Amino acid sequence: MSNDxxxxxxxxxxxxxxxxxxxxxxxxxxxxxxxxxxxxxxEAIVTDVRLxxxxxxxxxxxxxxxxxxxxxxxxxxxxxxxxxxxxxxTTVEEIEDEGFDGFDxxxxxxxxxxxxxxxxxxxxxxxxxxEALETHLPDHxxxxxxxxxxxTLHPVEVNEEYNSxxxxxxxxxxxxxxxxxxxxxxxxxxLIGFHGLVDEHGAExxxxxxxxxERLDSTCWRAIKNQTITRSKVGQEPRLYVRVxxxxxxxxxxxLTHELDVVGDDEDAxxxxxxxxxxxxxxxxxxRLNSHEDRIQTVxxxxxxxxxxxxxxxxxxDGFVSALEDRFESVHEIDVxxx
Amino acid sequence: MQSELDDHxxxxxxxxxxATSRSLPDRCLSFRLSGPxxxxxxVEGNTVKTTxxxxxxxxxxxxxxxxxxxxxxxxxxxxxxxxxxxxxxxxSELRTINLPVNNLTTSQEGLKGVNTYGKVSVYYPDPTEDxxxxxxxxxxxxxxxxxxxxxxGERYDELREYLAEGKAYYTPSLGLxxxxxxxxxxxxxxxxxxxxxxxxxxDSAVPDPDGVIPEPNVNYGTERSPAFMERTTxxxxxxxxxxxxxxxxxxxxxxxxxxxxxxxxxxxxxxTVVFR
Numbered sequence: 001m002s003n004d005x006x007x008x009x010x011x012x013x014x015x016x017x018x019x020x021x022x023x024x025x026x027x028x029x030x031x032x033x034x035x036x037x038x039x040x041x042x043e044a045i046v047t048d049v050r051l052x053x054x055x056x057x058x059x060x061x062x063x064x065x066x067x068x069x070x071x072x073x074x075x076x077x078x079x080x081x082x083x084x085x086x087x088x089x090t091t092v093e094e095i096e097d098e099g100f101d102g103f104d105x106x107x108x109x110x111x112x113x114x115x116x117x118x119x120x121x122x123x124x125x126x127x128x129x130x131e132a133l134e135t136h137l138p139d140h141x142x143x144x145x146x147x148x149x150x151x152t153l154h155p156v157e158v159n160e161e162y163n164s165x166x167x168x169x170x171x172x173x174x175x176x177x178x179x180x181x182x183x184x185x186x187x188x189x190x191l192i193g194f195h196g197l198v199d200e201h202g203a204e205x206x207x208x209x210x211x212x213x214e215r216l217d218s219t220c221w222r223a224i225k226n227q228t229i230t231r232s233k234v235g236q237e238p239r240l241y242v243r244v245x246x247x248x249x250x251x252x253x254x255x256l257t258h259e260l261d262v263v264g265d266d267e268d269a270x271x272x273x274x275x276x277x278x279x280x281x282x283x284x285x286x287x288r289l290n291s292h293e294d295r296i297q298t299v300x301x302x303x304x305x306x307x308x309x310x311x312x313x314x315x316x317x318d319g320f321v322s323a324l325e326d327r328f329e330s331v332h333e334i335d336v337x338x339x
Numbered sequence: 340m341q342s343e344l345d346d347h348x349x350x351x352x353x354x355x356x357x358a359t360s361r362s363l364p365d366r367c368l369s370f371r372l373s374g375p376x377x378x379x380x381x382v383e384g385n386t387v388k389t390t391x392x393x394x395x396x397x398x399x400x401x402x403x404x405x406x407x408x409x410x411x412x413x414x415x416x417x418x419x420x421x422x423x424x425x426x427x428x429x430x431s432e433l434r435t436i437n438l439p440v441n442n443l444t445t446s447q448e449g450l451k452g453v454n455t456y457g458k459v460s461v462y463y464p465d466p467t468e469d470x471x472x473x474x475x476x477x478x479x480x481x482x483x484x485x486x487x488x489x490x491x492g493e494r495y496d497e498l499r500e501y502l503a504e505g506k507a508y509y510t511p512s513l514g515l516x517x518x519x520x521x522x523x524x525x526x527x528x529x530x531x532x533x534x535x536x537x538x539x540x541x542d543s544a545v546p547d548p549d550g551v552i553p554e555p556n557v558n559y560g561t562e563r564s565p566a567f568m569e570r571t572t573x574x575x576x577x578x579x580x581x582x583x584x585x586x587x588x589x590x591x592x593x594x595x596x597x598x599x600x601x602x603x604x605x606x607x608x609x610x611t612v613v614f615r
Binding site for chain 1 (some may be wrong): 445460466
């Protein structure tokens with residue numbers, strides 16, 4: 001049953017969101033959790049781990065089973081039971097029994113394990129049990145969906161005004177006085193670009209289903225809307241999500257996010273403050289897609305009206321989605337609230 | 340574990356000498372390998388995950404196995420010392436930054452056990468535990484040009500087809516699965532030996548530190564990384580595979596050429612490279 005609808009097509013994802021007066025991803029080893037910034041290019045960096053945390057939190061909020069939860073929730077409990085059922089076997093016969101589907105049920109209950117993979121180890125003194133289990137388990141649980149750590153498409157400026165924030169959060173359980181002069185570092189504006197891939201061959205290992213990818217389409221959008229709720233994370237909005245679904249086996253163009261350029265009203269990119277200050281030049285992206293049109297099945301897309309996108313030097317008045325519809329046979333506009 | 344590592348290093352010394360006497364291939368596949376990030380963890384590092392600057396030969400082998408769809412632990416013979424030749428040229432400046440990540444710990448104390456008294460127990464990272472801060476040193480926008488020959492003609496042709504069509508069975512990455520890689524096929528080239536009496540410039544990294552003639556105002560880097568692996572059946576730390584020998588590469592961190600003498604060099608596409 002769980003083998004239905006396993007992902008068969010490779011997809012390549014371009015995902016842009018922006019951050020205004022926020023710390024899109026602090027560096028925990030910098031002391032004051034400063035935004036991660038490439039010291040040479042001044043581009044801000046957001047790790048794949050940060051993005052996946054937003055996504056997992058949104059999946060959990062949607063009632064999906066999540067393996068790596070933020071905290072112990074009801075799903076964590078269920079997962080433990082499933083693992084117990086899965087591996088609570090005592091004989092080789094039990095494992096070799098055709099009805100043994102514990103591992104599939106574990107995956108069924110954890111959308112993040114299906115998308116991003118999972119880590120666990122199995123321990124037994126009996127070698128033959130391990131051997132029998134191995135035939136049921138995939139070789140490894142590398143996630144079929146991978147996001148490269150993201151970067152802003154332009155240099156950013158750090159907002160020094162927040163540095164000596166005073167807070168009334170207790171610094172210790174026993175102290176009644178709040179903390180003072182807490183370091184709080186943010187960037188003024190950053191349009192962050194993520195690049196992702198869905199590996200149709202890796203999909204078999206984790207029972208990744210086409211519905212999971214459709215869910216990912218809307219969850220990327222809603223996660224940035226809904227899960228950026230702590231103080232330093234407020235001020236982030238999704239701006240563009242494109243998933244190019246290929247119909248040629250084992251093929252993807254590669255590096256699509258890096259085809260995007262930002263053209264600002266101001267020559268110095270560090271002076272960008274809001275989404276109104278930037279225009280994304282999608283000329284190279286669209287021409288790359290055009291040159292491989294015969295290998296593309298569908299372009300799934302959702303774009304925020306507030307983000308100006310330009311093609312061949314002209315800002316698109318009718319929006320990016322309709323520009324794609326003019327150029328590609330199959331364009332699917334994602335309804336992010338239908339999930 | 341350390342003593343086992345030492346054993347491998349000892350073994351490698353003898354194999355290195357053997358490899359230098361091998362003749363050059365007559366042709367090779369040439370491709371550019373790049374990505375926004377790369378991390379090739381140095382085998383001797385532990386708490387801080389430091390990276391090699393030059394993509395290790397074993398990593399290129401694993402990446403190409405992914406392109407061909409060959410599973411883990413099934414491709415080591417294909418890229419063995421006698422059955423393959425590879426030149427690695429750093430094209431970009433090799434720059435690194437620190438990219439710390441909060442991970443769930445997989446050390447024994449941070450794992451939660453299920454069914455721990457049963458026949459089969461399973462351990463998984465406990466999400467309620469504190470995250471472990473892992474400091475990754477990562478390469479920023481690394482780029483290499485690789486020239487490769489394989490003795491296995493069938494696999495060689497298959498790889499050429501995959502590369503030429505821009506295909507990859509599994510999605511390729513630079514060291515870690517999230518550091519997505521781009522592969523650009525440059526073509527198949529004839530390999531011709533370069534007359535080696537005079538010191539001359541070489542574009543690739545040199546897998547033999549003694550062959551490089553140091554020059555003023557030139558930066559050099561040198562590092563010893565895994566080069567060849569074999570499949571093992573033993574369990575424990577080295578279950579599945581084991582490094583059988585290492586290579587010491589000398590390279591220019593700025594992507595410039597180096598001057599060598601007494602080294603078997605070859606000309607590929609009007610460049611001079613050293614195969615190993």
